[in-house]
Amino acid sequence: MRLAGKGLIDRSTPVTFTFDGRSYQGYRGDTLASALLANDVRLVGRSFKYHRPRGILTAGSEEPNAMVEILEGNQQTPNVRATVQEVFDGLQARSQNRFPSLKFDLLGINNLAAPFLSAGFYYKTFMWPRPFWEKLYEPLIRRAAGLGSLSGRHDEAQYEKAWAFCDLLVIGSGPAGLMAAWTAAQAGADVILAEEDARMGGRLVSDNLRVDGQPGADWVEALLDDLKAMPNVRLMPRTTVTGAYDDGTYGALERVGLHRAPAPHLPRECFWRIVAGQTVLAAGALERPIAFPDNDRPGIMLASALRSYLHRYGVVPGNRITLIANNDAARATARDLMAAGVKVVAILDTRPDATALEDCPVYLNAQITGTAGHLGLTAITFRHAGGTATLETDCLAMSGGWNPTVHLTCHMNGRPLWREDIAAFIPAEGAVPRLTPAGACNGTFSTAGAFRDGLAAAHTALAALGRPAPDMALPMAEDAPYTITPFWQTPGVEGRQWLDFANDVTTKDVKLSAQENFRSVEHMKRYTTQGMAPDQGKNSNVAALAVLADATGRGIPQTGTTTFRPPFVPTSIAAMGAGGRGAGFAPQRFLTSDQASRDRGAPMIEAGLWYRPSYFPKPGEKTWLEACNREVTMVRESVGVSDVSTLGKIDIQGRDAARFLDLVYTNTFSTLPVGRVRYGLMLREDGHVLDDGTTARLAEHRYLMTTTTAAAGLVMRHLDFVHQAFCADWDVRFLSVTEAWAQFAIAGPRARDLLATLLGAAPDLPFMGVTDVSLGSTPARLFRISFSGEEGYELAVPTRYGEALFRDLVARAETMGGGPYGMEALNVLRIEKGFITHAEIHGRTTAFDIGMEKMVSAKKDCIGKAAAARPGMIGPDREQLVGLRASSAMTAGAHLFTPGDKVHRETDQGYITSVCWSPTLSAHLALAFVKDGRARHGTRIRVVDHLRKIDVLAEITDPVFHDKEGAKLRA
């Protein structure tokens, strides 16, 4: 019911929304919860396990009951707290975890079976017969479990991530937070004030409080106006700080677009990374429920929530309201309601010694023994100092005291401390470095106390920041002491008393857990699932701890507490993963020939973040293999052009460049003549092959190293390490030039002819030579190297000319019967020639395995040499690189067996790493690793690929199939 004239909502802007298909009206400034309560909707959800009817318990993000699905186009967002979701025109909400309807939920039957569904019951049953678990029991459990549903469709909405830096981060904008922010702002510090709520002010806008004689909300507005005008202050409403991480880093979730209809590019949420020099935590406190039989009915709410709905939204959720409390502060609820003309039936104070001040019946030493009302509260039964009684009431406000919101102070393993006088945990000092708690989250509950705390915390932060603190007057506000006598549960009654509403954990479950010796607080939590629901125990952990302490005969401090972990509120994957969807997960690298290749219809494949052409289809070719075969033959018989710019290129200079290369390569580069190129093998320090490639000596003190595409970054980091760790004083400098040059392979018997047309004369370059050339006025570099086994060149030009050169080379090749070739053909060509790639040097390969142990120079040290000599790294037990030749297809990943052996792990002789159909040799070829393989050339081996149903015999050969002597290379 909405009260006239109360609340801070914008009554000039009514909005229409739906809940479960029915249309309702609210006002801008309402949450879904306040608007539903204003419309007298009390039943909003069903509980997790027993499917109990549930209403709205709180007015904040800790809400355990009122979770709904928000519908939006073909999307739906599950588990949205009605207490946080703001209403807007067109908002569509739906209840969840019920079938067929909220009022009549078939799984409500679980409630009747509750005796058999006690804590941990599933560990004790469903074991027999075994197959029934996956086939019957588990599917039933899975279907029943869960809360809301995802749409199952890609979430393609906009999300955002951003960074912010500040001197002081203030978390929470209640009196403590505002005071801290205001003080630091006056001192000139850069301040971020983050507030979870849409409206700043905390309890100042939710309670009937006066500051400096003004209504709290007015005082807040005036201060916010001042803060907004300051360039060093950033106000972040709707922003929940979700986690405290090392060195002043905080995660925070801003609800950017959730309170309005979607708009193009408007993010739903933004995940902030805030880096703060100092932090003041002014996160307030959370009121806690009291356990009594059937304390979970719709209409039973937290006392402070009632005050929030009254003062903030002008809403009262009942006509006949009762209050139960164990502390003085909560009794303001009754007074405020009565002042607003609402009927308060009675106040039940659990304390025997409390005083009765209010103008309504007050029962002392009161304990609720039962409640009634199926879909909403209708009555309570209780005992009190003078006997027992039943009252008709449709709304019960409860207050079991307050828990400081210590959560963020636990994120770095800080353990909160129990304070007996307030019966609550407060943050341990220094729990998060550079963070000072202030106000209610630090156990200071009066408004004046919060102001004092906020000021003091600001002073602490400013001192740490090295800024003088300004003189600030403390606002005048109430300063009542907080008095509480703990009361956790109604003793000596039957019936279930809920602790964790969301997970349906009752005091019985906690007691059972202790009975079964799950007495450690962690065991209790895990056994009962207490505190593992969406509210993460914010409403229930302390009471559950008290019940456990009672059941085990220990005190609360001895019982300990479970750990709060990030995030403080559930945080969407999409927000924290903003930017990752689609191609955003990793940078895309494009070749200069990219468009030219795509123009020719080449399918592109991903390789080390690059996109490379797979093959260049010609009209009439139906499969990739046809194109590939043609391209291979083209290279073998004429000339092919391929973009090899993705290979890593490192310019290495200095008087010690040669010495440096000798250290990082197994073989020797100091002896390489200028103008020549040498193949090099690089090991990791653990003796396995890191990478291979060619390195050219461009000048006496200058080399150009080539790495594989995949290992380019790895090699650069390795070189940096070897240099900085072992020879920082050497005269050597190196830098990647991968991006600076576009480089094209020109391979085949007519490669030289092609170059002759391009350069005006055939290049006179020996095999493994390098020279500078000019293409018109463009400087270029020509290498005579080959990865195909044919006479081959690589021509490099500054990248800006890459596309033009590629198009030119391809056009020239085509006049000679040649053309471009892609990765598929490149792979076949190299397999025919027995050249290895990272399919073979897969990280477990040694130089010995690939037959290159002689490349490990005996004359010098190199990285990896010592470890490569370990007995396990060499010898006939190791699998050695061989070629395989067969008349039918083989597959990479097939395993190898000696013909006649049983196919089993223990008889495994090795495996295939690369395969191809060789159009050149008209045979199926493979590269493989075989135990003692070099001694087995000429023998047969059985190739078995269970996954692809291959079982063929192959001949073991030398890995070089084509032009073993290298005559073509050197032609």
Add this chain to the structure above:
Amino acid sequence: MPELIAKSALAGHAPVTRLQTTLAEGSAAPITSVAPYPGRMDRVNAALAPLGLAFPAPNGQTRQGAARLIWTGRDQAFLIGAPAPDGLADHAALTDQTDGWAILTLTGPVAEATLMRPVPLDLRLGAFPPLRTVRAPLNHMQAILTRTAPDAFEIMVFRSMARTAWGELTEALEVLAARAQTA
């Protein structure tokens, strides 16, 4: 041999303007990496003197007219806008980097806010004043970032990643514009 036609990294990408802030492709040539050999800084500076430049301190740059020398990492700076002076090669490794980088400029009132989406750095004016040059990530890419004026930045990324950088900055700008529109 016909002359090869040069193409810039972001050829075909028209400038994008939102909230009076413009993302555009920039240019700078030549770019030469200068990496002094150990113990030769004095001679490097002597060789640079004719250009009116000195080897910059980390995160900084020196400039004279169109020529500037921006710090780009350990023992390394990029000489931009002027050829390497004679004699420099005797004391520093010089490497042509002209074609290795795509250059983007972001100019306008929300340039800083835009960059503080993908760049994990404190770019507030006080912490990141004009002429500061740093190596830093732009999301998952390595970048060289310079504040050229209070409201202007130059961003260099590996040339092959230019399109990704462009896309990410455009998105950040679009989002800011949508936020402004609905605020």
Add this chain to the structure above:
Amino acid sequence: MRLTCPLCGERDRREFYYYGSEDYLNRPAPDAAPQAWDDYLHNRDNPAGVTRDLWYHDMGCSSWLVVTRNTVTHDILAVEAVADRKGGAA
């Protein structure tokens, strides 16, 4: 977690690549006993407390760094460049 790179200044952890214990700096002589190589490559003190380990400023200046820090609290106590350490050069 934030590391102060001696060249680049304070940066987020995401800019750095982690290698492992500073043991990797103490490369044995080529002819050292196998035990020395085993210790170098594999065996670690692995303290629950202060350790010194190697980080690479991958997204920054490309410096290798020795970071002194606490593995329990994540406090960073010191950061120095590998190349600048005394007696660091082979």
Add this chain to the structure above:
Amino acid sequence: MRYSGLKVITEGLFGNKGWKPAWRDPAPKAEYDAIIIGGGGHGLSTAYYLAKNHGLTNIAVLEKGYLGSGNIGRNTTIVRANYFLQGNSEFYSHSMKLWEGLEIDLNYNVMHSQRGLINLFHSDGQRDAFVRRGNSMINQGDDAILLDREGVREMLPYLDFEQTRFPIYGGLYHPRGGTARHDAVAWGYARAADKRGVDLIQNCEVTGVDIENGRVTGVQTTRGAIKARKVGIVVAGRSSQVAAMAGMRLPIESHILQAFVTEGLKPVIDHVVSFGMGHFYISQSDKGGLVFGGDLDFYASYASRGNLPMVEHVMEAGMTLMPMIGRAKVLRSWGGIMDMSPDGSPIIDKTHVDGLFIDCGWNYGGFKAVPASGWCMAHLMATGESHPVAARFKLNRFATGHILDEEGTGSQHNLH
């Protein structure tokens, strides 16, 4: 007390008042035949199999906190036997067989669910590597099926097949892979070991290992000295510290692995899905939470908590692979301390001290190994010989170069 559906019903009818403690809380005796240091999954299963397979019942498990307080209670609950290398494949195969009878054996429902695991691949090269692995699995007698892109689409229609950065080429499907309820595994072993007479001693921290003339004689603890001729160190996450008490320096570095769980959701993910390219794996628990994780935080740490860069990376990986989970909200994250070895494979071996044994180095694959690890460690402690399926998990394999490096990333502890 035997657990059964009937028992649950009869207890329910009588107010659940008859349930007995799942295990005793004995005071430590002065001497045992064998002591297991570490009351996590591996320690408890070692004790159980020592009692069950080898008849040793005068044994104790010493746990510094509460039973199951280590990584058994902090993981993503995946059970699989999909290894490539000899030495690993037979071990995990053995573990899988034990999982498949575990509920009946322990009389405890650990909710082992063989819902199938799919490893996605994104290039021809990755496919070949997975085929190589799948064939190893079949050669060992386990199961593997190669799925092409359409095969994956049929099973996991919610993946992004169009826009994702790393296109999905297919997957290696391991039908027997799945999950189990992690805490229940610890509790099931604890209860079953206790029933066989094993003393489970909680809040008992080992502070020293007593060695005389090269032979172990017992341990010092916060609850006094306890003698034993055989001591097993089974404390993954703290292996280096406990081994140091016996003068050992292990090939181990401790690292943080974070994991995440969302709020409960109606079933959307029926399998375990692993996205190698993005280091992301996910399943949905029987309670409805999406349970997922990624890679290590990558710096040595004992802090049991991680930092944002890996959090964000994992979320971004999820968004590129299956953007339908975007609106699921992460409820809780946690960090476990992993024993990272230089080749990614574990150690179950004798030490240089007679009677002192060690089981460690589980990297982040320890959960699925719990049954076989205990089985093999028990075998080693009882017989003094390595069990055949764990024969390659030797401490000295690094020195000799007999490396078991599935990933091929080399001797850098955090890369496995």
